[in-house]
Amino acid sequence: MAKDDLMRRLSALLGTLALLFTPSLSGTAHAQSHDSLTQAISALKGEFTKKSSVFFSRKTYDGFGSDVVALTVAHGKHRFAAKVGVYASDVTEAFSTGDRPVHFRIINVGRDSYTQGTWADVPEGKKWLHSHNTEGFLWSQNLVDALNPRFLQLISSGAERTSVRDRYDGVPTIRYDGLVKIGSLGSRQAGIYYGPRDGRSVGGRIKWKLWLGPDNLPRRFQIEIVSDPYGPEREVDIVRTNTLYKGWGTPVHIAAPPKNLVAEDD
Template sequence: MRRWVTLLAVVLAGSVLPVAETAGAAAGTATGADAAGAPGRAAGTDTAFTGFTGFTGFTGFTGFPATATSPAAPVSPVTALRRQFGEHVGLRISDLGRVYRAGRPMVTVWRRGRVEFDATGVYGTDTTGRTEMGRGVVKELENRLGQRLGSTRVICFPNEAYLSGPGYETWLPEGKTWLGLIGPANIKQTAALPQIVDIFEPSTLGTLLSHTAVRRKLRSGTYLQGTVTLRTLYRASPSLRDRLAGPPKGRNAAIPVGFRLWLDRSNLVRRLSTTWRQPLPGGPQKYTTTLVDTRYTGWGSSVTLAPPPPEDTADAGRVGADIPPPAVLPIG
């Protein structure tokens, strides 16, 4: 009788051992065999039962519950962002930006579109937007830019960009609907959205996180609020350095950019709101106030952007001289 009790104890011990190993792996503890890339237990374990294969009476035994494991903690927002980087993966964005002067809106910019990533970050954008201005101001700006303001579509890649819409048809030969720009020096402004804070840059997103003054947990994720100077943002953001002629100086460098950031439960950004004041010549009481609200939806979507058909595109280098970029919000 003792022999059968001993044998039963051996079988039961063997049946629960894999469960214990699974729990160890889930907790991040690697066995010797795991480290070597081979399945099974570590070399040298359970040598007393090596070769024991004859007893099969308890094959279906399920009386021991698996060890419970706690859910993994969410990764940081910067890590969550980096994990989105991959070919033909992206999301949708929408912007609403307004510039106020003396409490009245001077410029309103709407823009929406898609973003495609590659392994290092943003690979391309395809956005459509329009700009509206107050009475008299719009005519003055149109005369200065030499183009009508309205809805414009921009498809932008690392070394090329394509523009279509009001204001560009004057540069296009008959039968062409797209203007093509080649070379990074020519396309710095074309990808500029109303939002000056580019959360697709890990360094920029990390800067916002490090300047957070308010943090609240929500049912939908996390709410963050803080302020960062234009000088600090310039140092962190490659895209902002491209959009400005040089580093902000004097009182412009100290402009505080207030931000409100909403993260989802996976710590991906779903909304960003920013505001800042731009000093104007003539005294401290003269300035503009800019507010921009950006929504980010559909993280992880399949996105494959493509340039317009060559037969519809004209090379900007062959049809004219300096091509004005799409109107964007004033910064710095």
């Protein structure tokens, strides 16, 4: 066999092997990303078992396309409980649509919620309104949130590890990106929730980025939610949220306000 023919055949063989192994390597990287989110779920549940806590800050932009209609700035702290997840929280928010911001604070302890804000009609001598088992205020396991193991499980199959490495909360992080389609979407005071298609609520897609620390716990979570239009004349609604987490395991105290300052929300 001539030397030139041998080199041509060798080059062709190497090219074929490259094509064969490229999908395999891609699949391996994808599997590693899936495993990393599985480790994040385990790490998060470990914090629940330890009854740990975390501080957070969040900005939410709600609008149509690039036009921002409303901005919500929130910060606070969560305390966990085994199997339950977020058991108690103390959150302060400022909601703005271009006019004077509306301030709001909510303390949840178990299934009891205590709220106060510039909009609240609180009786004289009281500072808080109490509600029990009010779904709109309470944390639940169908929220679009990096502290929700069920949501992390949902997005894990499409997770892709990136080369981006940033520092948050004083530690190096690894970023994972992905996109997931949702059958139905909605919102309440506790956050954006998701579920299967139900014929009543519109669905959409969630483009997400998640930064995990060396302990596999979330340090930053960024989402863009594009809802399906309600009709042919309706623009799509876009919600963009950026959340930072810090101080994992720092002891926090979250308690109900003094009873003499609380009124019942009839």
